[in-house]
Amino acid sequence: MKRPRFRLNRISLPLALAAFLAAVPAFPAGFQVMTQGAKATGMGLAFTAVADDPSAIFYNPAGLGWQKHFEAQIGAEFLTKVKGDFEGSNPYPGNGVSEKQHSTTFVVPNVYAVVPLTNELNFGLGINSPYGLGFRWDNPETFSGRFVSQNAVIQTVDINPVFSFQATPTFSVAVGADYRFSKVQLERNNAAINPLTNSVVDVAHVKLNSKIQDNHGWGWNAGVLFKPIPQFSVGAAYRSRIKIDYEGTANFEQRLTGTPFDALVAPQIPRGSHPVQTKIEFPATLNLGTAFTFPGDFLVSLEADWTQWTSFKSLDIHFPDLPGRDLHRDDEWRNSWAYRIGLQKKFGAMAFRAGYYRDKTPMPTEDIGPLLADNDRDGYSLGFGFGTDRWGIDVSDLYLKVHDRNNRGHSNDNFYGTFKEAVNVFAFSLRVAF
Amino acid sequence: MKRSLLRLAGIAAVAGLWAVGAAAQAPNFSKYVALGDSYGAGYGSGCLVVREQRFSYPAQLARSFGITDFQQPTVSDPGIPTCNQITSLTPTFGPISKNTGAPTNAALARSYDNLSVPGYKIADVSDKTTDNGGIADLILRGRGTQLNQALGLNPTFITLGIIGNDILTAGGAGFLQDGVTATPLALFTAKYNAVAAALKASGRTGVFLGTPDPRFIPLASTIPYYVVDPKTRQPVRDAAGNVIPLYGTRDTGDPRCKVGPGGKVCPLPPGTEVTLGASAPQAALGGKSLLALGFGIPCSVDATLPKCDFGLPDGSFTPPATVTIGVVLYPDEVIAIDQRVRDMNAVIKSAAEANGFKYFDFYALSQDLIVNGRTYAGIHISTSFVTGGMFAYGEAVHMSNIGYTILSDELIQFINASYGTNLERPNIATALFTPDVPAPGTTGAIGPAASVDFTEEMWRGFFRSFPFQEESFELVFPAEPAAAVERAAPVDRSRVIRVPRKRL
Known part of the structure; x- marks a missing residue:
C-alpha cells in the first residue's frame, strides 16, 4: 500500500500559507519583524548569544547545538498599533489636518521544531514571518495622502530548515536555507484637475495585488555560538538578501464625479484587471550578541543588529500592457543598527525577564509619507517563563514607542507633517521536549 | 588651558558677531x-x-x-x-x-x-x-x-x-x-x-x-508647430513617421516651400511657437478659427479644408499705428x-x-x-x-x-x-x-458658450493684460485671406479692432 504523500499543490499550499498570513505584521523597523519568540521578546530581542529554545532557529541556529532533545515550540505574537496618528502641516495637506492609521490587532504565529540527528548534528525547521507591513489609513476616500497610498501591505512566510553542528562542547555552527513566500498589496486613488472647476477630484482607484503562492525567493542563513565557559557566550547570526519578483494584477476603477468630466476621463482609465510586476529585495541581516550569567542565575544579554537596508533602493511597478503607466519611486534607505539589552532572573522553574532596545530607522526623512513612515524607536519589554527541561511556557509584552517624526521641508511626496506611532506586542510560546 | 579659554572666547565672539549680523539682516x-x-x-x-x-x-x-x-x-x-x-x-x-x-x-x-x-x-x-x-x-x-x-x-x-x-x-x-x-x-x-x-x-x-x-x-506653448489631429490631439505623421509642419507665410528657404492659393507658404521650422490665437474663433472668419478653416494645414493632410495650403499669419507693425496680430513666433x-x-x-x-x-x-x-x-x-x-x-x-x-x-x-x-x-x-x-467657481448668488450667469478652444475675446483680453506700448495703436487681427495676403494694401477699417478699454 502506497503511503499518501503530502504535496504542496495549488490548493494546499495557499491554505498552508494562509494559516500564517491570517496574521500579518504591521509595524517593523523598516518592515522587519524581529518578534519571533516570546522568550526573546521578553528580553528585548537580545537573544543571539542566548538562543536556548527552539526559536534559536530564527535568532541564531547555532544555539541548537546545545539542544539535545526533540523539541517543538509554537507561539504567536499579537501586534496592536496603539497609536498611528498624523498631524499635517503646510504646504500639503495643511495645518490642522489630522489623519489616523487603521488600528487593529494582527496575530503572527510561529512554529519551530528541533530534531537531534546525532549527538553533534541537529536539524531544525522554523516557519514564521520575519518581514511584513500593514500601513493602512482610516477614511481612505478622504485621507489627504490617498493619491500616494491608502493601504500598503507586504506579507511574508518563511520556511527555514537549518542544520547545526556542535564542533566542540563550547562551539557550535549552523547553516540553513530560507524559502520565502510573499505577497504585496497597494491601493490608492488617482487625481486629476477637473477643468470645470480648476480643482482636484478623484478619478480612479487602483488596487495592486499578488498571490502569496505565486511569489517566492531563496536565501540562506548561518550562525555561530561560542560558550568558552557556562557563564559567558558570544554569538553571531547572518541572513542573506532575498529577492522576490512579484507578479500580480492591477484593478482600475473609475471614481465618478457626477459631472460631464466623467465622460472625458473614462477613456483614459484602463478599467478592469491588468498584469503588474514589481520586486522587493529583502535585506541581509547580521546579529552580534554576547551574554553573561552572574551568580544567582541572573542573565544579561547584549546585542547589536545590523540590517542592510540599502538593498531597498526603489519601488518599481511595471504594467506590461499599459505603456506609460509604470511607477518609479526612489527610496534611499540606509543601513541601520539596533542596540539591545535583555535581562533574565530565574527562581527555580520561574524566569522573569526584561529588555530594552533602541532601533535606528533606515528611512531618510525625505522618504517618509503615506506609504510608510518609520523612525527610531525604543522598545521596552517584560516577560515571564515557567517550565522544565521537558516543557515550558513563556509570555511577554513589548511596548514599542516610535519617536515622533516631522518631515518639515523634506518630503519626496510633498506630504508634510508629524507622524506619531506606538505599537504593543503580546507574545506567548509553548515548548515541549521529548 | 589659557589657549583653550582664548579659543572659546574667540568662538563666542564670532558667534556673537554672527548673531548680530543675522539680526541686522532679518527683515521687518x-x-x-x-x-x-x-x-x-x-x-x-x-x-x-x-x-x-x-x-x-x-x-x-x-x-x-x-x-x-x-x-x-x-x-x-x-x-x-x-x-x-x-x-x-x-x-x-x-x-x-x-x-x-x-x-x-x-x-x-x-x-x-x-x-x-x-x-x-x-x-x-x-x-x-x-x-x-x-x-x-x-x-x-x-x-x-x-x-x-x-x-x-x-x-x-x-x-x-x-x-x-x-x-x-x-x-x-x-x-x-x-x-x-x-x-x-x-x-x-x-x-x-x-x-x-x-x-x-x-x-x-x-x-x-x-x-x-x-x-x-x-x-x-500649447499649439505645436506641426499638424495635430483635432479629435485625437495626436500629431499627424507622414508615411515616414515624421510630424507634418504647419505652413507659415515667411519664406524660410526650406525646399518644401510652395506657392499656395494665398501666396508662398513654407513649413514652420522646429522651435516655432504658434499662439492660441490660431485656434480662436473669430467673427471675421465666420465664427471659425484659422486652424479650423485650414490655415497652416497642408492640403495633403486634409484637402477639404477651405483654406488649406494658406499660411498662418505672422505679426507686423505698419507705421504710423497699425499692428497686425500674428499667430506665429519663428x-x-x-x-x-x-x-x-x-x-x-x-x-x-x-x-x-x-x-x-x-x-x-x-x-x-x-x-x-x-x-x-x-x-x-x-x-x-x-x-x-x-x-x-x-x-x-x-x-x-x-x-x-x-x-x-x-x-x-x-x-x-x-x-x-x-x-x-x-x-x-x-x-x-x-x-x-477649492473649486474656482462663481460665488453663490452671482447674477446673470451664462450657460455653455459656442466658442471653441480659445475665444476671440480671450485673445483680445491678452492685449488688455499685456498692452502695446501706445494705447493709440490699432490692432488688426488675422482675418479673411484677402487681408492676410494683401498685407501692403490699405488697412480695411471694417476689420480694425480697437483695443477695448478696460471696463469698470
Missing part, C-alpha cells in the same frame, strides 16, 4: 506693500475677483508674515471685467455672467497694501496716475502713482513684481519691435533703476521678481524675445542688489515648472492649458489659484533662504481642492 515684515502688475493683483480668469484675489502672491505672503490687515482692492463676482469660465469640455470658454462685479473695498480710507495693477509696465509704476476709468483707477483711486502710494504707506518690506508687460506683448502679437510690442531696453533700465532707487530706504527690505520664460504661458523671434527677457532680468537683478533688495529668479522657476510641474502627494500640477491646473481660463497667461499658490510657496521659500527666516509656507491644499 510688519508693514508689507506689493507693487506690481496682474500677477501681483491675483488676476486669474481674465478678471479681478475676490475668490482669486485672496490667492494673489502678495495676499499669501502677507498671511505668512502674520499680517492681519493686508488690504486689497477686492471685487465681487462675477468680477471686473467679467471673469471667464470653461463652459464645456470640448473645451469651450465664455464669460461667467452678463454682468460685472463691484468693488467691495473701495471705501478704504488709505491706500491698498496690494497696489498691483493689471497691465502695468515699469514706467507706469512711477508715472501713471489714472487710466481714465479703467482698472488702474479702481486700484489707485486718484491717490497718486503706484510708487507714491507705496512710499506713503512707509513699508518695511516690499515686493516689486513687474514681470512681463514690457515684453510679453511680443509673444502674443507674434513679433518683437521696440516701441510697439516691447519697451526699449534702455528705457526699461532707466525706469527700473529709478523705481528701485526710490524704494530704497533704511530698514526696508524686499524682493524684486524677474520675468518668466515666455514659453511658460500656455498662449505661446525661432529667431523666440530667441530674440528670450534674450530680451534675459537682458531685462539682468537689469532687475542689478537694480535689486544695488538697492538692498533680493532678486527672485522667476525665469528659472518658470523653466522648472515647464519641465517638472509640481506634485503634491500624488497630485500633479503642470503648465498644460485646461488640464494642468496651473493656469486660469483667462487669456492663457495668468495663473490659477493653484498656480499663484505655487508661486507664493516658491517666494516664501526664497525669502526664508535669503533672509534666514522661518516663514510658514502657504496651504496648497486649499487651492487644490
Whole structure:
C-alpha cells in the first residue's frame, strides 16, 4: 500500500500559507519583524548569544547545538498599533489636518521544531514571518495622502530548515536555507484637475495585488555560538538578501464625479484587471550578541543588529500592457543598527525577564509619507517563563514607542507633517521536549 | 588651558558677531506693500475677483508674515471685467455672467497694501496716475502713482513684481519691435533703476521678481508647430513617421516651400511657437478659427479644408499705428524675445542688489515648472492649458489659484533662504481642492458658450493684460485671406479692432 504523500499543490499550499498570513505584521523597523519568540521578546530581542529554545532557529541556529532533545515550540505574537496618528502641516495637506492609521490587532504565529540527528548534528525547521507591513489609513476616500497610498501591505512566510553542528562542547555552527513566500498589496486613488472647476477630484482607484503562492525567493542563513565557559557566550547570526519578483494584477476603477468630466476621463482609465510586476529585495541581516550569567542565575544579554537596508533602493511597478503607466519611486534607505539589552532572573522553574532596545530607522526623512513612515524607536519589554527541561511556557509584552517624526521641508511626496506611532506586542510560546 | 579659554572666547565672539549680523539682516515684515502688475493683483480668469484675489502672491505672503490687515482692492463676482469660465469640455470658454462685479473695498480710507495693477509696465509704476476709468483707477483711486502710494504707506518690506508687460506683448502679437510690442531696453533700465532707487530706504527690505520664460504661458506653448489631429490631439505623421509642419507665410528657404492659393507658404521650422490665437474663433472668419478653416494645414493632410495650403499669419507693425496680430513666433523671434527677457532680468537683478533688495529668479522657476510641474502627494500640477491646473481660463497667461499658490510657496521659500527666516509656507491644499467657481448668488450667469478652444475675446483680453506700448495703436487681427495676403494694401477699417478699454 502506497503511503499518501503530502504535496504542496495549488490548493494546499495557499491554505498552508494562509494559516500564517491570517496574521500579518504591521509595524517593523523598516518592515522587519524581529518578534519571533516570546522568550526573546521578553528580553528585548537580545537573544543571539542566548538562543536556548527552539526559536534559536530564527535568532541564531547555532544555539541548537546545545539542544539535545526533540523539541517543538509554537507561539504567536499579537501586534496592536496603539497609536498611528498624523498631524499635517503646510504646504500639503495643511495645518490642522489630522489623519489616523487603521488600528487593529494582527496575530503572527510561529512554529519551530528541533530534531537531534546525532549527538553533534541537529536539524531544525522554523516557519514564521520575519518581514511584513500593514500601513493602512482610516477614511481612505478622504485621507489627504490617498493619491500616494491608502493601504500598503507586504506579507511574508518563511520556511527555514537549518542544520547545526556542535564542533566542540563550547562551539557550535549552523547553516540553513530560507524559502520565502510573499505577497504585496497597494491601493490608492488617482487625481486629476477637473477643468470645470480648476480643482482636484478623484478619478480612479487602483488596487495592486499578488498571490502569496505565486511569489517566492531563496536565501540562506548561518550562525555561530561560542560558550568558552557556562557563564559567558558570544554569538553571531547572518541572513542573506532575498529577492522576490512579484507578479500580480492591477484593478482600475473609475471614481465618478457626477459631472460631464466623467465622460472625458473614462477613456483614459484602463478599467478592469491588468498584469503588474514589481520586486522587493529583502535585506541581509547580521546579529552580534554576547551574554553573561552572574551568580544567582541572573542573565544579561547584549546585542547589536545590523540590517542592510540599502538593498531597498526603489519601488518599481511595471504594467506590461499599459505603456506609460509604470511607477518609479526612489527610496534611499540606509543601513541601520539596533542596540539591545535583555535581562533574565530565574527562581527555580520561574524566569522573569526584561529588555530594552533602541532601533535606528533606515528611512531618510525625505522618504517618509503615506506609504510608510518609520523612525527610531525604543522598545521596552517584560516577560515571564515557567517550565522544565521537558516543557515550558513563556509570555511577554513589548511596548514599542516610535519617536515622533516631522518631515518639515523634506518630503519626496510633498506630504508634510508629524507622524506619531506606538505599537504593543503580546507574545506567548509553548515548548515541549521529548 | 589659557589657549583653550582664548579659543572659546574667540568662538563666542564670532558667534556673537554672527548673531548680530543675522539680526541686522532679518527683515521687518510688519508693514508689507506689493507693487506690481496682474500677477501681483491675483488676476486669474481674465478678471479681478475676490475668490482669486485672496490667492494673489502678495495676499499669501502677507498671511505668512502674520499680517492681519493686508488690504486689497477686492471685487465681487462675477468680477471686473467679467471673469471667464470653461463652459464645456470640448473645451469651450465664455464669460461667467452678463454682468460685472463691484468693488467691495473701495471705501478704504488709505491706500491698498496690494497696489498691483493689471497691465502695468515699469514706467507706469512711477508715472501713471489714472487710466481714465479703467482698472488702474479702481486700484489707485486718484491717490497718486503706484510708487507714491507705496512710499506713503512707509513699508518695511516690499515686493516689486513687474514681470512681463514690457515684453510679453511680443509673444502674443507674434513679433518683437521696440516701441510697439516691447519697451526699449534702455528705457526699461532707466525706469527700473529709478523705481528701485526710490524704494530704497533704511530698514526696508524686499524682493524684486524677474520675468518668466515666455514659453511658460500656455498662449505661446500649447499649439505645436506641426499638424495635430483635432479629435485625437495626436500629431499627424507622414508615411515616414515624421510630424507634418504647419505652413507659415515667411519664406524660410526650406525646399518644401510652395506657392499656395494665398501666396508662398513654407513649413514652420522646429522651435516655432504658434499662439492660441490660431485656434480662436473669430467673427471675421465666420465664427471659425484659422486652424479650423485650414490655415497652416497642408492640403495633403486634409484637402477639404477651405483654406488649406494658406499660411498662418505672422505679426507686423505698419507705421504710423497699425499692428497686425500674428499667430506665429519663428525661432529667431523666440530667441530674440528670450534674450530680451534675459537682458531685462539682468537689469532687475542689478537694480535689486544695488538697492538692498533680493532678486527672485522667476525665469528659472518658470523653466522648472515647464519641465517638472509640481506634485503634491500624488497630485500633479503642470503648465498644460485646461488640464494642468496651473493656469486660469483667462487669456492663457495668468495663473490659477493653484498656480499663484505655487508661486507664493516658491517666494516664501526664497525669502526664508535669503533672509534666514522661518516663514510658514502657504496651504496648497486649499487651492487644490477649492473649486474656482462663481460665488453663490452671482447674477446673470451664462450657460455653455459656442466658442471653441480659445475665444476671440480671450485673445483680445491678452492685449488688455499685456498692452502695446501706445494705447493709440490699432490692432488688426488675422482675418479673411484677402487681408492676410494683401498685407501692403490699405488697412480695411471694417476689420480694425480697437483695443477695448478696460471696463469698470
